[in-house]
Amino acid sequence: MMEKAAMRRMHTGRSLWRLNLGMALFWLVALGVMYIAMERYLQLSEAVVLSNGSLQLQRQRDGHFYADGSINGQPVRFMVDTGASSIAVTDALAQRAGLEGGQMVEFQTANGPRMGRLVRAQNIQVGPLQVRNLTVGTGYTGRTAQDALLGQNFLRQFQVSIQGDVLELRPLQK
Numbered sequence: 001m002m003e004k005a006a007m008r009r010m011h012t013g014r015s016l017w018r019l020n021l022g023m024a025l026f027w028l029v030a031l032g033v034m035y036i037a038m039e040r041y042l043q044l045s046e047a048v049v050l051s052n053g054s055l056q057l058q059r060q061r062d063g064h065f066y067a068d069g070s071i072n073g074q075p076v077r078f079m080v081d082t083g084a085s086s087i088a089v090t091d092a093l094a095q096r097a098g099l100e101g102g103q104m105v106e107f108q109t110a111n112g113p114r115m116g117r118l119v120r121a122q123n124i125q126v127g128p129l130q131v132r133n134l135t136v137g138t139g140y141t142g143r144t145a146q147d148a149l150l151g152q153n154f155l156r157q158f159q160v161s162i163q164g165d166v167l168e169l170r171p172l173q174k
Helices: 002-042 091-096
Strands: 055-058 066-071 074-080 087-089 103-109 112-126 129-138 147-150 158-163 166-171
Touching (some): 055 066, 074 091, 087 091, 087 112, 091 129
Parallel strands (some): 074 147
Antiparallel strands (some): 066 074, 066 112, 087 147, 103 112, 112 129, 158 166
C-alpha cells in the first residue's frame, strides 16, 4: 500500500513538473511572437526618393514625419518639425559631428526654456537633399543620441507640401 502511494506522489510530481514546464514554454513562445510582431508594427517606413529628386515621407503612427540623414557625415534620425526655427541636435550628436564652439543661447521650446548653443554645420543631408552652412542648435533631448529636429532653416530651402499622410520635399526651381 505504501508503495502505491509513493508511486502516485512521484507520478503526480512529474506531471506537475511537466505541466509547469509546458506552461513556461508556451508563455516564452507567446511573448517572443508578440515581441516580433510589435517590432514589425512599430518599424518606421522608409523615405521614397522620386525621379525628380523629391523626397516623400510617410506619416508615422505617432503623427510625425521622420527621415534618415546626416550632419557633417554623422548619421541622424530627423523628425520634421515645421514649428522649429532651426535644426536641433543632441549634445552627443553635436560632439560626434564636430559642432564645437558657438554662442550660448536660451531656446524657447514646447517644453519650456532650454540652454544650448548655436553652431554652424558644414553639411546637412536628408536623402538626396543637401544644404550647406546652416545654423544648428544643440541641447535637444531626443529619445536617442542620433535624434534631431529638422527645422525651418532647412525646410525653407525646399518646396514642402503635405497631402494626407505624405510629406514631400521638392528642390526649388531656380
